[in-house]
Amino acid sequence: MTAPIALTCGDPAGVGPELAAAAAEVLKGELPFFLIGDPRHLPQDTAVAEITDPAEAAQVPAGTLAIMPHAFPEAARPGHPSLANAASVVAVIERAVALVQEGRAGAVCTGPVNKKVLKDGADFAFPGHTEFLAxxxxxxxxxxxxxCPELRVVPVTIHIPLREVPGAFTPALLEETIRITEAGLRRFWGIERPRLAIAGLNPHAGEGGAMGREEIDWMIPLLARLEAEGLRLKGPMSADTMFHAAARAGYDVALCAYHDQALIPIKTVDFAGGVNVTLGLPFIRTSPDHGTAFDIAGKDLADPSSLIAALRMAREMSISGSKKAG
Structure with a gap:
């Protein structure tokens, strides 16, 4: 039995608290998790059980949200973020990480935050959740x-302008990304020899140099060297032909040169069920693949599917990781 999942509340003016309540109601005790946040920020009709220790999360009635209280300075106004609450949002993340590092939580699942609110209200110096967790x-x-169940993708470069991608997409970065991804699939998915598909940077993977030379000049030699070590790699592949169902059956993860090359396929395949996973941490971190959605917060319109998928994936990774360690 693995430890319960610590779910951070995210920005309380966003959809995080209401999604946590909805997830507890849908999951009905399927997996133990607990929210870290202020009980005042939950919808009024939420069935809540306050806990002081993560282990208590497994004992709450099915459909009830276990919450480890964390007091915030202000009540939440859905759709209207408060700079006064920003430091507490950060503190909740720190608390969740501390619990998983102590072994009291089995994974961290993060509710959505707003980077500008954290920067303006808490002098948050990180581009986002991922860098702060690192x-x-x-x-x-x-x-x-x-x-998602049908596809895993990794963007090698992430939130940078497209014009900067060719300079940022380097042999060293690609090699490091391949090694971290391969190790993560072995550790948390139990895949003994993961199959990694590598998308080319250019259209048609450069088409023999006619549309760009990165594939010829350094990608092919790099992949050949790593394959000689025993890694199972395919590529560089043309990105426009590697995401249909038959192609997806030939690999366990697709590594893509830039953000949209990776995210457009997965959001097309499973828009509501995609999960953000951080590999390379010494603990498990998942997150729903959406933001705070201030525009619909508090209106009972938010879909809990991605959060539920993130909680389930965290649980599966925790179980697989425990078996691997054992």
Whole structure:
């Protein structure tokens, strides 16, 4: 039996608290998790059980949300973020990481935050959740994976302008991303020899140099060297032919050169069920693949599917990781 999942509340003015309540109602005790946040920020009709220790999460009645209270300075106004609450949003993340590092939580699942609110209200110096978690874990490099039952994708470069991609997409970065991804699939999915498909940077993977030379000049030699070590790699592949069902059956994860090359396919395949997974951390972190959605917060319109998928994936990874460790 693995420890319960710590779910952070995210920005309380967003959809995070209401999705946590909806997830508890839908899951009905299927997996133990608990929310860290202020009980005042939950919808009024939420069935809540306050806990003081993560282990108590497994004992709450089915359909009831276990919450480890964390007081915030202000009540939440859905759709209207408060700078006064920003520091508490950050503190909740720190608390969740501390619990998983102590072994009291089996994974961290993060509710959505607003980066500008954190920067303006808490002097948050990180581009986002992922970089902050890496800082808390003391690691220099992590990898963002988006996953659903039909597809896993990794963007090698992430939130940078498209014009900067060719300079940022380097042999060293691709090699490091391949190694972290391969290790994550072995550790948390139990895949002994993962199959990694590598998309080319250019259309048609450069088409023999006619549309770009990165594939010829350094990608092919790099992949050949890593294959000689025993890694199972395919590529560089033309990105426009590697995401249909038959192609997806030939690999366990697709590594893509830039953000949209990776995220358009997975959001087309499973828009509501995609999960953000951070690989390279010494603990499990998942997150729903959406933001705070201030525009619909508090209106009973938010879909809990991605959060439920993130909680389930965290649980599956925790179980697989425990078996691997054993």
């Amino acid at each position: 800082h808390l874990a003391g690691v220099d490099r992590v990898v963002m994976m988006l996953a």
